[in-house]
Amino acid sequence: MAEWQRTHTCGELRDTHIGQTVTLNGWVNTFRSYNNQVFVDLRDRYGITQIVFESSDTEVMKIANSLGREFVISATGKVSARLSGKENAKLATGKVELKVEKVRLLNGCPTPPFEITEFGSELANEDLRLQYRFLDLRRKSIQDVLQLRHRICKTIRDSLDAQGFLEVETPLLGKSTPEGARDYLVPSRVYHGEWYALPQSPQLYKQLLMVAGYDKYFQIARCLRDEDLRADRQPEFTQLDVEMSFVEMEDIFRVMENLTRQIFKESLDLEIQTPFPRLSYDDVMLRYGSDKPDLRYDMQIIDCCDVANETEFKVFKDALAAGGKVRALNAKGAAEKYSRKGLDELTEVAKTYKAKGLAWIKVEAGKFNSPIEKFLPAAAQAKLRELLKAEPGDLLLFVADTEEVVCNALGALRTTLAYQLKLYDPAKKDFKIAWVVDFPSFMYDEEEKRWVANHHPFTAPKDEHLEFLESDPGKVKAKAYDLVMNGYEVGGGSIRIYSGEVQSKVFGVLGMKPEDYQSRFGFLLDALKFGAPPHGGIALGLDRWCMMLAGTTNIRDVIAFPKNAKGRDLMTGAPASVESRQLRDLGLK
Known part of the structure; x- marks a missing residue:
């Protein structure tokens, strides 16, 4: 271990460390001079410690007086109690300070384009902060949110593992099966004129895993949709993807309610009451005008x-x-x-x-x-x-x-x-969660003059409504369900069609001819013939969950490197033009 490497973090020191010689590494958060002393608040992602330069060593003081905001330093010295009345109750380390004996400048920093600290200052323009996202990520509020996100993901993995689920990765390069949002397309260099599609979700792959006998699957999956953006939507996003075999809706509800309870307990130390209410689609549309009602x-x-x-x-x-x-x-x-x-x-x-x-x-x-x-x-x-x-x-x-x-x-x-009218307190940790069920299987698109799937075309109709599938699709209710929280849809799923015959009829209702759905989904129809079990699942929008649990309304706050409101990565400059040689290799002009 090099002599400049830290022995403790900047959030670790307490009065029990007084008298010990320690080394801290971090960024200069603030600095100020007083008489012959230089006071620096040294910051890392664990916290802030005040360090004090009052050395007789001229080299140490020379470095101290040259420091600026966001300089990276290593400081070694003795932990001391702060003077009486000078403690800082806002800091966990506020009863102590480090008397610096040795200092090493690890890297300097030009004047930052905006102030990193959140104390007593207004946030800079969002586009500027996204352009310098590596600086913006140093803010404590974002570090807290990303730590919350980590805890949520860890809870998910621990909980589902304990229930016998397997985490299985599915492909990022797949086949375009246009139905719903637009795909992001990737041209093939080897097969000119042919394209991969980036996944909007792992839907078909997870159904194929059920056919393969992996009866409890989950994945924290990256998904991409080429659609217009808003505050709670990004072109690339993360979802918890779950699928189970030999289940009905209530089985999935129990697993998800148990998981939700654990997420809230581990992340916010909140007790959430289960089971969640079951509300019908027709009822919530009548009473609240929305299929994702805010029940607060x-x-x-x-x-x-x-x-x-x-x-x-x-x-x-x-x-x-x-x-x-x-x-x-x-x-x-x-x-x-x-x-x-x-x-x-x-x-x-x-x-x-x-x-x-x-x-x-x-x-x-x-x-x-x-x-x-x-x-x-x-x-x-x-x-x-x-x-x-x-x-x-x-x-x-x-x-x-x-x-x-x-x-x-x-x-x-x-x-x-x-x-x-302030009918709810946005700052209050008040979460009202419910299931919405009994959705219509199909909605009629007046512009296209055809039926479209309300969720997706792999959602099973209710057994008692199968007789209306071809004669009166508007009567058909689906074995579909959404999980709603405080006016947001935070999850959605369904029991899937596991009969090739029923799946073909649903494709027909959607206006597809046999040659169309064989071309798009022939692999799925083939798989359903080979002993497909009854199965169903759900996807939870992880970014949206993090957004709500963190108490923000902007999904960009909970993603390490988000796109801006226009879908651009202002830090790297993506999307960007590419060299003509790259296009030539792909057979593109």
Whole structure:
């Protein structure tokens, strides 16, 4: 061991070390001079220790006076107690300091483009921090998040290993089977004009592992999708991928609930109550306008079709005559919190989700204050008060349109109101988790005029709905399930189709001809003929789990080297052009 190498970390020293000679390695976090002394806060990923230069050795003091922020040094000296009243209660090492006897400058540093410390300063622009991500990663908050991510991954591996699961790696270079998001494609150098696809998920490989007899599989898998980005989405992401044979939904629920309980205990020391509620898709769409409802607050959507039929309001009447819906939210006590401008802003939220407008009523003791009040007979007003549990001071918001528009618009308004009215505390470690089940197997795409898979085409229909598979796909419910937490989908899975005949029928419902699905999925259909067991699984979005457990709303905060909001790696410059020779080798212009 070289003399400059550390004997302790910068987060390790306590008053029990007083009198010992130790060596610390780290980065200069801050420095200041006082009389003939130089004080440095030395930082590594374990913490910060104050070191003090007051040596008679001129060479030591020369180095001390030359230090700047983010210089890398090795310091050797004796651990001493800080002067009474000078302790720092914010630091675990705050009762001691290191009196430096020897120092070695390991590397200097130009003035950083932004301040690394998070104390008393605003964060730099995100794109600048991503450009210098190797500096940004030195911040304690990011180090804490990446340590949290490590603990989550370790808990996953330990828990599933104890239950007999095998971690198996699946290929990154596979076949493009376009269905859903766009693939990232990789041209073959050997076979010009032919392409690999990077995996959107290990879905087909893990099903093939079940056919092969590996009845309990998992993988912490890297996946890639060429799709538009948002705060909780990246082009490359990590998911916990799980598959099991000879199971039904409840078996998967038990494994995942047990794992979730352990993750929260090991990561946040929180006790999570299981089993989680089971909510039907139709119910959550009606009550919350979303298949990933935030259950931390109530404010449910109420169906008002019957009462709306008794009004003289043309918007309501026309929507109902066209087969649509009229539904409403009651924002309790919010009437005085929304001026006309605020109501116009809420209307714009509804219009973003294709609603034609937003009707509102401010509830007063003896009347409704609203532009539509004159179209509401007294009997209808009384029924609305009862149905919506309306009290003076409440704000009632109505959307009348197709079922899809009403769900989406009121669901978005519910989320907006909850945030604006502070119906939950984002800083509080409050997690409401549930399963959503009974999804439709298929949704009709009006643009393409065909049925599309609601989850993916390998999801098994419910046994009792198989008879409708070809005659009436809209009636078919799936053996699918999503795990939702605080308004986010954090996992999704299904019992899979293990009959080649049923799988071929599902491909047919999706508009594929036999030659199409044989070309794309012939290997899967072949495998299903060779003794495929009943099987099912789930994938949990690991990045999203880390984001939520860390208390952030930006997924880039929990990934070591993320892309920016436009999908670029500002640190390395990717994506970037390549040499013409490389394209020539691939047979590309």
